[in-house]
Amino acid sequence: MNLKNFIYLCTVVLVFNCSNGSDDTVSQPDPNAKITYNANVKSIIASNCLQCHGNPTANGAPFSLVTYTQVKSKIDDILPRINSASSPMPPTGQMLFKNIELIQKWKDDGLLEN
Ligand code: HEC
Structure with a gap:
């Protein structure tokens, strides 16, 4: 193989390696993943309710x-109160919508522990 062909081959290998875009180590959040108490709900309750x-x-x-x-x-007592604007829990005001939504989805997913 002459030098020109060798350089060409190297370039092809390099480009192929870089553009082979599937990187298995990057984990995307799974939109179908179920909400669980331990993974999602516990920390929201801890920061907003336990005091x-x-x-x-x-x-x-x-x-x-x-x-x-x-x-x-x-x-079934929690959901109406975290959604209530007039008598919210926590009493200081409603949590971020994403937290309220997460607790609602936890119920929809079947109140899983893990
Ligand atoms: C600053 C203290 C405080 C915080 C923080 C707080 N609560 Fe309460 N909570 C109370 C008090 C006091 C009551 C009883 C009076 C009332 O119902 O408003 C109560 C009542 C409730 C009730 C009873 C409702 C009913 O009708 O039976 C629920 C459910 C509730 N809280 C859920 C929560 C949740 C969930 C959080 C966190 C997102 C939270 N609370 C945060 C003080 C608090």
Whole structure:
């Protein structure tokens, strides 16, 4: 092989390697993935609810929302209150819409723990 052909071959190999665009190591969020308590809901409750709905409860909150079972058993009370503009939970004002939507989707997906 002469030098010109060798350079040509190298270029082809290089271009092929760079343009072979499927990079298996990049993980995209799966739009069909189900919402689970441990992966998605727990941290939202922790940052927005537990200063009152902790164990023990504080500031007059009527129950704890610390465990999966507690949150799951209250979901039908939680959803109207996090969606309410006139008496929201948390009382300081509604959470970001994406958090409200996530908790709604958690119920739609079947209230999975993991
Ligand atoms: C600053 C304290 C505080 C925070 C933070 C808070 N709550 Fe409450 N929560 C209360 C108090 C006090 C009550 C009882 C009075 C009332 O219903 O407004 C209550 C009541 C509730 C009720 C009972 C509704 C009913 O009709 O039975 C639900 C459900 C609830 N909270 C869910 C939540 C959720 C979910 C969060 C977080 C997104 C949250 N709360 C954050 C203080 C708080």
